[in-house]
Amino acid sequence: MVNGKRLLIIIPALNEAASIGDVVGEIRGELPGVDVLVVDDGSTDHTAAVAAAAGARVARLPYNLGVGGAMRLGYRYAHDHDYDLAVQVDADGQHDPRYVPKLVDLLDDYDLVIGARFAGEGEYTVRGPRRWAMGMLSVVLSGLAGATLTDTTSGFRAANRRMIDMFARWYPVEYLGDTVETLVHAARRGYRIQQVPVAMRRRMAGTPSHSPAKAMIYLGRALAVLTLALIRR
Amino acid sequence: MKLTLVTGLTGLVLLATIVELLRRRQLREKYGMLWLGLLFVVIPLSLFPRLLDGVADLLGVASGVSLVLFLGIVFLLLVCIHLSWEVSALEEETRTLAEEFALLRAEVEADRMERAEWARHPDRTEMVSRDG
Ligand SMILES: Nc1nc2c(ncn2[C@@H]2O[C@H](COP(=O)(O)OP(=O)(O)OP(=O)(O)O)[C@@H](O)[C@H]2O)c(=O)[nH]1
Numbered sequence: 001m002v003n004g005k006r007l008l009i010i011i012p013a014l015n016e017a018a019s020i021g022d023v024v025g026e027i028r029g030e031l032p033g034v035d036v037l038v039v040d041d042g043s044t045d046h047t048a049a050v051a052a053a054a055g056a057r058v059a060r061l062p063y064n065l066g067v068g069g070a071m072r073l074g075y076r077y078a079h080d081h082d083y084d085l086a087v088q089v090d091a092d093g094q095h096d097p098r099y100v101p102k103l104v105d106l107l108d109d110y111d112l113v114i115g116a117r118f119a120g121e122g123e124y125t126v127r128g129p130r131r132w133a134m135g136m137l138s139v140v141l142s143g144l145a146g147a148t149l150t151d152t153t154s155g156f157r158a159a160n161r162r163m164i165d166m167f168a169r170w171y172p173v174e175y176l177g178d179t180v181e182t183l184v185h186a187a188r189r190g191y192r193i194q195q196v197p198v199a200m201r202r203r204m205a206g207t208p209s210h211s212p213a214k215a216m217i218y219l220g221r222a223l224a225v226l227t228l229a230l231i232r233r
Numbered sequence: 234m235k236l237t238l239v240t241g242l243t244g245l246v247l248l249a250t251i252v253e254l255l256r257r258r259q260l261r262e263k264y265g266m267l268w269l270g271l272l273f274v275v276i277p278l279s280l281f282p283r284l285l286d287g288v289a290d291l292l293g294v295a296s297g298v299s300l301v302l303f304l305g306i307v308f309l310l311l312v313c314i315h316l317s318w319e320v321s322a323l324e325e326e327t328r329t330l331a332e333e334f335a336l337l338r339a340e341v342e343a344d345r346m347e348r349a350e351w352a353r354h355p356d357r358t359e360m361v362s363r364d365g
């Protein structure tokens with residue numbers, strides 16, 4: 001319960017046994033009374049067991065569906081269990097749960113609130129093609145949403161009931177679909193989107209998923225995904 | 234000239250079909266991108282069939298047109314291989330799903346039997362849940 005509303009934290013996790021325990025523990029410490037759902041997406045390590053031991057509810061997918069697939073399951077869970085609010089948090093410890101109340105506070109006036117890096121707080125930086133890709137996404141999506149969105153690929157997001165209802169029915173599994181396409185889709189249908197500046201921390205464990213070599217490919221795919229999202233209905 | 238018109242129009246119709254399928258979300262992004270990429274090669278070639286004559290010469294192929302035919306067949310073969318691979322992955326996934334389902338059903342049925350037994354003989358539950 002937060003301000004008398006039922007809040008579900010959804011954590012998509014793939015092989016995050018090294019950090020998921022601390023992440024769940026920290027959330028439960030900082031935000032007493034909220035429920036945590038870890039969606040274990042076919043991990044080959046002990047992610048599910050560690051998360052359950054830390055006090056989270058765990059939904060295990062029989063094989064890997066990707067972040068989008070895991071998130072739709074999470075939103076369906078929120079929808080079916082009648083939660084008022086749902087917040088997506090990464091399993092690697094990069095998102096500080098102390099920002100959750102800040103995000104949630106805006107959910108009375110907005111449907112989707114993004115915890116954004118590069119928005120003043122923290123010193124997370126990226127360079128090169130990846131930065132151009134993020135810049136391009138930011139300009140186009142800010143225009144669509146009618147709000148300044150500096151970090152469109154952030155996995156730190158809060159949704160209210162209206163948004164949960166939509167995401168439980170429709171959530172893409174394609175590459176960048178879980179971030180970019182959902183924003184395009186929501187903004188076009190009149191859902192109100194806003195961002196809150198957050199400081200991002202380093203991963204607690206494991207390896208980052210992006211190498212500089214992949215940055216150029218990322219730019220190309222981001223362009224393709226965005227174009228596709230824009231022509232799609 | 235007439236031939237160019239026929240091939241060019243075919244290319245454009247294909248392009249329109251793919252874009253429309255993508256737009257209606259009937260086609261996953263990865264396949265859509267594959268076919269779109271191909272069309273960006275095919276449409277110029279259909280408008281200017283002699284484009285590849287130079288390359289054909291270099292490879293010792295009699296004309297650009299037969300080179301295009303050859304490449305087309307190779308490409309289609311690759312697509313077929315890719316699709317068989319995808320189908321194999323899908324079969325593996327449905328198999329996993331079926332197993333998952335059977336395990337769940339076994340668990341639910343064991344649970345139901347246990348509860349039924351308990352309703353009949355509340356005093357003997359211990360024994361039943363262990364052995365039955
Ligand atoms: N459900 C699911 N979650 C995933 C998958 N891949 C990554 N994740 C989770 O998604 C979250 C973000 O993944 P990261 O690899 O940290 O991606 P990122 O934060 O954009 O990038 P870096 O932290 O800089 O590497 C983490 O909680 C991961 O466990 C997947 O295939 N399925």
Ligand SMILES: [Mg+2]
Nearest residue numbers: 090092094203
């Ligand atoms: Mg991360």
